[in-house]
Amino acid sequence: MASAALATAPAAATARGAAPLLAVRNLEAWYGESHVLHGMSFDVAPGEVVTLLGRNGAGKTTTLRSLIGIIGKRRGSVTFEGRETITMPSRSIARLGLGYVPEERGIFASLSVFENLTLPPQIKPGGFTIEQIYELFPNLKERAGSQGTKLSGGEQQMLAIGRILRTGAKLLLLDEPTEGLAPVIVQQIGRTIQRLKQDGFTIVLVEQNFRFAQTVADRHYVVEQGRVIDMIPNPELEANIEKLHGYLGV
Amino acid sequence: MFTIFGIPSAALFGQLLLGLINGSFYAMLSLGLAVIFGLLNIINFAHGAQYMMGAFVAWMLLNYAGIGYWWALLLAPILVGLFGILLDRNFIKPMNDNNTKRSFVMVITSVLAMVVITYLGVNPSLGFAISVGIGVVAATLWDRFGPTFVALGDQHVDHLYGLLLTFGMALIIQGVFRNQYGVSGLPYGIPPQLSGGQNLGFMFLPNYRGWVVAASMFVCLVTWFVIEKTKLGAYLRAATENPTLVQAFGVNVPLLITLTYGFGVGLAALAGVLAAPIYSVNPNMGADLIIVVFAVVVIGGMGSILGSVITGFALGLVEGLTKVFYPEASATVIFVVMVLVLLVKPAGLFGRAQ
Numbered sequence: 001m002a003s004a005a006l007a008t009a010p011a012a013a014t015a016r017g018a019a020p021l022l023a024v025r026n027l028e029a030w031y032g033e034s035h036v037l038h039g040m041s042f043d044v045a046p047g048e049v050v051t052l053l054g055r056n057g058a059g060k061t062t063t064l065r066s067l068i069g070i071i072g073k074r075r076g077s078v079t080f081e082g083r084e085t086i087t088m089p090s091r092s093i094a095r096l097g098l099g100y101v102p103e104e105r106g107i108f109a110s111l112s113v114f115e116n117l118t119l120p121p122q123i124k125p126g127g128f129t130i131e132q133i134y135e136l137f138p139n140l141k142e143r144a145g146s147q148g149t150k151l152s153g154g155e156q157q158m159l160a161i162g163r164i165l166r167t168g169a170k171l172l173l174l175d176e177p178t179e180g181l182a183p184v185i186v187q188q189i190g191r192t193i194q195r196l197k198q199d200g201f202t203i204v205l206v207e208q209n210f211r212f213a214q215t216v217a218d219r220h221y222v223v224e225q226g227r228v229i230d231m232i233p234n235p236e237l238e239a240n241i242e243k244l245h246g247y248l249g250v
Numbered sequence: 251m252f253t254i255f256g257i258p259s260a261a262l263f264g265q266l267l268l269g270l271i272n273g274s275f276y277a278m279l280s281l282g283l284a285v286i287f288g289l290l291n292i293i294n295f296a297h298g299a300q301y302m303m304g305a306f307v308a309w310m311l312l313n314y315a316g317i318g319y320w321w322a323l324l325l326a327p328i329l330v331g332l333f334g335i336l337l338d339r340n341f342i343k344p345m346n347d348n349n350t351k352r353s354f355v356m357v358i359t360s361v362l363a364m365v366v367i368t369y370l371g372v373n374p375s376l377g378f379a380i381s382v383g384i385g386v387v388a389a390t391l392w393d394r395f396g397p398t399f400v401a402l403g404d405q406h407v408d409h410l411y412g413l414l415l416t417f418g419m420a421l422i423i424q425g426v427f428r429n430q431y432g433v434s435g436l437p438y439g440i441p442p443q444l445s446g447g448q449n450l451g452f453m454f455l456p457n458y459r460g461w462v463v464a465a466s467m468f469v470c471l472v473t474w475f476v477i478e479k480t481k482l483g484a485y486l487r488a489a490t491e492n493p494t495l496v497q498a499f500g501v502n503v504p505l506l507i508t509l510t511y512g513f514g515v516g517l518a519a520l521a522g523v524l525a526a527p528i529y530s531v532n533p534n535m536g537a538d539l540i541i542v543v544f545a546v547v548v549i550g551g552m553g554s555i556l557g558s559v560i561t562g563f564a565l566g567l568v569e570g571l572t573k574v575f576y577p578e579a580s581a582t583v584i585f586v587v588m589v590l591v592l593l594v595k596p597a598g599l600f601g602r603a604q
Contacts, residue, residue, distance in 0.1 A: 068498045094500035110487040118481075119488055120499035167499070245561045 019082070021171060021202050022067070027076040029059075029066045035064045038226040039076065042172070049193065049203045050224075051213040054223035055249055060206040061103055061221070064173045066162040067204070068100045069093045080171065095123045099164030103175040107156045109149040113140060116148040117163045124168030133162040134194060154185035159191065171202045178212055186206075190215050210237075210244060222247045257574055263453035265570040271459050271528065273566020274466035275521050279543040280550060280558035281470055282517035285477070288553040289510045292342055292412035297543070298536030299407060299420040300515045303330045304522025305531045306427060309438050319441040319527070326523045327516035334515025338508050340389050341415055346407060355392045360385030375430040420537070427533035435530030462524050469520065470559045477555055490553075533584045545588045551601020561599060 020043035029037040037059050044050045052060045065071045067078055069090035078085050085093045094100070099120070108116055117133065117140065134141040137158040143151060150158060157177055163174060174193075178186045193203060193216045207213040213220060214237055222230040224247065232240050254262055279297060286294045307329050308322035317325065344352045368374070403463035440458045447456040477483040489496045489503050497503045522536075529535055542560075550561030565584050573580040591599060 004526060060482075070494050070498050090494075090498045091500050091502055094498055100495075100498050102498075106492055108488045108491050111484055115484045119484055119496075121501060123500050227394060 016151065018045060021048075021081060022204070023077070023079045024063075024067070025077040025079075027063070027066055027074065027078060029075075030073040031062070031170060036064060036226055040066075040223070040228055042221050042228050042231070044202055044204055046170075046202055047197070047200055048219065049197050049205060049217045051205045051207050051210075051217045051245070053207060053210050053213060053219045053220050053248065054224050055247075056208070058223045059226040060223050061175055062226070064100070064175050064204065064206055067093075067173055068098055078120065079093050094169075097124050097170045098173060099167055099169030099171070099186050100173045101157075101160045101164060101175060101177060101189070103179065105156045105160040107148040107151070107159055109147065111148050112144070113146050113148055113151065113159060114144040116159055117144075118166065120163050120167045122167050124244055126171070127168035128162075128165040130166070133165055136165075136195070137162050154181050154188075157181065157189065158192075161189075165196075170200075171204070172196065175206045176208065177205070178207070178209060186212060210248065253312055255575075259452050260454075265574045267455065267459060267566060267570075268573070269451065269567045269570020270463050270563065271566070272569060273563040274463050275539065276566050277470050277559045277561075277562025278466050278521040278524075279518055279539065280546045280562045281302075281473055281555065282514040283543065283547050284509055284550070284553055284555055284558040285473070285517070286514040287547075289345070289486060289507055290342065290347075290412075291340075291409070291509075292416065293409055294511075294514065295416040295540070296337070296419040296423065297416075297515075297518050298538075298540030299423040300330055300518040300536070301332060301522040301525070301539065302427065302533060302536035303333065303423065304519025305438070305526040305529075305535060306431070306522075306533075308518065308523045308526050308529045309436055309531045312438070319523075323520065323523050327519040330522075331512040331516030331521035335508055335512040336386055337419060337515075338511040340386060341419070342412065342511065343504065343508065345411060345415060348407065349426060351396070352389050352393055354387035355396075356385040359388035371431075371492075375426050378426055385577065416602055420540075424533050424537060431533060433533060435532040438526040438531050440527040458527060465524060466521075467563075469517070473517070474555055474559065480549060492536050542584055545584050547598075549584075549588050549591045549598055551598025554598065554600040554602075557600025 010065070020249050022044040024043070026036055027036070027040040040063055042050070052063060054060050062071065066074050069085065069088060069092075074086055076086065080093070080096050080098065083096060085096065108119070111119065117130070130137075137155075139151075139155050140159055140162055143155065148159065149156070161172075161174070161177065177189050177193075181189070190212060193205070196203065197216070205213065205217060210220070214234060219234060219235050220232045220237065221228045222244070223231065230243075230247065232244065237244070279301060280569050283294055283297055285298075286292055304326045307326040308319070311317040311322045311325060312319075325449065340356045341353050344350050360381045363384040364377060367377035367381055370377075372380070444458040444461050447454055448460070449455075477486055485496065485501060485506060489501070489506055493503045493507075525535070546565050547558055549565065550557035565587065569580055569583055570588065572583040579586070595601075
């Protein structure tokens with residue numbers, strides 16, 4: 001079967017001696033009665049930036065929601081630093097060191113920018129300080145007293161990323177951080193992701209825009225109908241551009 | 251003695267003070283309701299019964315254990331708050347999680363225990379308490395060793411279910427107390443430190459009433475401060491908006507919700523202790539008050555903290571003034587205001603439109 005052959009592909013890709021930080025095997029997930037993920041398998045090595053590419057409705061966002069445990073029903077295996085998380089409630093998964101930035105950004109309207117920034121509890125030592133976050137996103141400092149949702153879309157995205165940097169999480173799950181943002185802001189987000197990679201963060205990035213993904217990622221997983229159907233290392237992306245166009249239907 | 255609009259000043263200020271006292275209770279009770287509604291999305295119809303329980307626990311502490319007013323002020327809210335936590339864990343949370351098996355275990359075990367205890371001829375109220383205790387133990391064991399259940403926490407069921415559930419709870423609680431203590435009311439004395447009063451020149455202020463107003467304002471202010479200005483309050487506000495995401499940051503939201511329910515119930519019980527020396531301790535004292543308090547909550551705006559406090563005090567004063575100028579309308583004036591507010595601002599004076 002094709003899925004069996006693919007399940008071994010990620011292991012080969014990360015076979016550089018490092019054990020994967022995150023290993024996903026035959027992950028299935030449901031929204032109520034509707035079966036969305038049909039056996040996702042992929043690996044993420046420590047320090048890597050990996051994207052999940054795919055069309056709308058392929059299951060990319062659902063995959064991130066399953067990793068952090070905020071979906072009704074999951075099955076299969078998700079291990080983080082070797083620990084099985086599939087039966088854990090999301091608060092325990094987060095405490096292992098995962099930081100989640102949802103697609104809708106999840107800025108709280110009843111909290112100020114500063115309160116939003118300091119809301120997620122510190123779960124591990126070694127997170128950014130408030131000053132470092134302000135250095136990365138100076139806009140947040142200027143608007144610290146404003147209501148969270150009064151910020152522009154780009155500033156809200158910076159806030160959503162900034163607040164999980166404080167927690168000490170080592171694996172960041174970013175769901176379409178560039179969606180609907182102006183090109184200059186997209187560039188700033190791109191530089192931020194590169195900077196975070198240099199700082200040793202591991203990042204799983206969901207993207208529709210593979211031109212943006214190309215600028216930040218090490219590897220790309222192509223997702224279709226709730227499965228990983230291909231893996232393309234970033235240096236080989238240009239060579240596989242026709243195939244990728246076919247997958248994404250662009 | 252002077253007159254204002256033809257009304258003797260003592261009568262006017264006397265009624266205003268009464269209004270302020272009633273307003274104190276409206277404010278504290280509607281504050282608890284607002285806190286509970288915000289985080290649990292539950293219209294806590296048992297709030298009146300829990301207020302009554304506060305007064306009764308104070309009375310019981312005094313008559314069975316010799317513990318006086320000041321300790322009751324601390325102990326009654328804690329005890330009734332713990333009772334609220336049991337209520338949440340066994341009924342409200344399973345209902346919100348769509349995991350009602352635990353409640354079934356609790357109810358069926360309690361009923362079976364009640365049948366046995368009745369057969370043994372134990373006092374019905376004591377038997378009821380014992381069988382509920384057995385039910386709680388059975389439900390906890392079932393929860394611990396039964397099939398595991400992972401709840402999402404963001405799928406709110408219709409408000410109507412919570413309302414019916416807590417309404418039923420209120421009827422049961424009131425029934426138990428009525429069965430044991432009757433409806434004639436029990437006396438609870440004013441603590442000696444607060445007896446007597448002050449002559450303010452234009453009116454006479456009983457010390458205890460002044461204390462009730464001050465204590466209520468203080469409690470409301472502290473609650474407002476904690477919710478709006480502290481880190482804990484930030485968690486509460488965030489969990490009100492998006493519990494799933496707060497949970498995904500590593501916060502134990504179910505625990506936060508349970509403790510918040512306990513706090514809201516404790517607030518009702520505190521109001522009950524404050525009320526015990528003013529109104530007689532009576533199983534129906536909460537049922538009479540809660541209808542007005544719901545009107546206050548609707549006027550202030552469901553879930554608004556500040557709105558419930560301000561509206562509580564303001565409507566107490568409006569009621570007091572009506573008693574002076576048009577006594578016939580004093581029982582209905584709050585409902586007239588409610589109708590007017592709903593016509594003009596359906597979300598309430600301080601509520602955010604959905």
